[in-house]
Amino acid sequence: MAAIIGKIDLSHLIAGIKSGSKDSAEFWIDKNLSITQIGELFSMFNETDEQIGYSPTKYEAFVKKLDDKFKSKEV
Amino acid sequence: MKAFEGCPGSQVLDFKEKDDKVTEETIGTVESQLRQWPIQLHLISPTAPYYQESDVLLAADCVAYALGDFHRQFLKGKSIAIACPKLDEGQQIYLDKIKSWFESARINTLTVMIMQVPCCMGLLQLVQQAAQDSKRKVPLKCLVVGLKGEILQEEWV
Numbered sequence: 209m210a211a212i213i214g215k216i217d218l219s220h221l222i223a224g225i226k227s228g229s230k231d232s233a234e235f236w237i238d239k240n241l242s243i244t245q246i247g248e249l250f251s252m253f254n255e256t257d258e259q260i261g262y263s264p265t266k267y268e269a270f271v272k273k274l275d276d277k278f279k280s281k282e283v
Numbered sequence: 284m285k286a287f288e289g290c291p292g293s294q295v296l297d298f299k300e301k302d303d304k305v306t307e308e309t310i311g312t313v314e315s316q317l318r319q320w321p322i323q324l325h326l327i328s329p330t331a332p333y334y335q336e337s338d339v340l341l342a343a344d345c346v347a348y349a350l351g352d353f354h355r356q357f358l359k360g361k362s363i364a365i366a367c368p369k370l371d372e373g374q375q376i377y378l379d380k381i382k383s384w385f386e387s388a389r390i391n392t393l394t395v396m397i398m399q400v401p402c403c404m405g406l407l408q409l410v411q412q413a414a415q416d417s418k419r420k421v422p423l424k425c426l427v428v429g430l431k432g433e434i435l436q437e438e439w440v
Contacts, residue, residue, distance in 0.1 A: 243338050243391075243394065243424065244392070246392060246422050247338060247390075247391030247421070247422055248391060250392075250420070250421070250422045251391065254419070
């Protein structure tokens with residue numbers, strides 16, 4: 209089955225992940241998608257984030273809190 | 284020889300030796316990839332139809348002169364604006380226009396092309412400021428062009 213979101217075919221990304229390629233994410237971003245496709249994908253992720261009310265700042269604060277907590281315990 | 288002490292962007296350099304090298308040249312007329320007018324950032328309307336949902340290229344003034352294949356490699360398929368972060372006045376207007384690209388024109392991506400000289404970084408900083416102030420996020424790509432027309436750096440910001 210073709211993995212197509214909007215105008216973007218993600219088959220190569222999925223194939224990369226299934227094959228366990230370490231560079232699949234980088235390969236996908238930098239080599240297989242055009243700038244236009246990256247923009248479209250980025251926009252779709254943003255729209256989804258808005259729909260579910262995802263707030264990066266909320267998690268940034270949480271991650272920072274954890275960082276601070278565990279950094280202080282590092283030797 | 285005394286080292287140049289002024290602004291690196293104003294340093295006098297001569298690339299004449301490049302003329303002696305054999306380079307591949309296209310025979311005939313190279314077609315322009317420009318698909319709009321105006322192009323200067325003060326003159327453009329950020330909500331013009333050719334910016335709507337498009338991939339936009341914001342280039343420092345010198346970039347198109349430094350790159351031999353600017354139209355085919357970088358301008359093709361994109362809408363453009365040009366500016367000089369060092370000499371242009373009205374940076375706040377630039378900031379508002381870039382922000383308007385993000386929010387009103389809902390551009391798809393923004394590619395910033397600057398020269399390697401330090402003063403050119405101002406253009407990237409302006410874009411980053413606009414992105415920070417904007418509610419809508421857009422992928423930003425930055426390319427740094429060397430004085431001899433080579434791409435020194437290319438990365439998503």
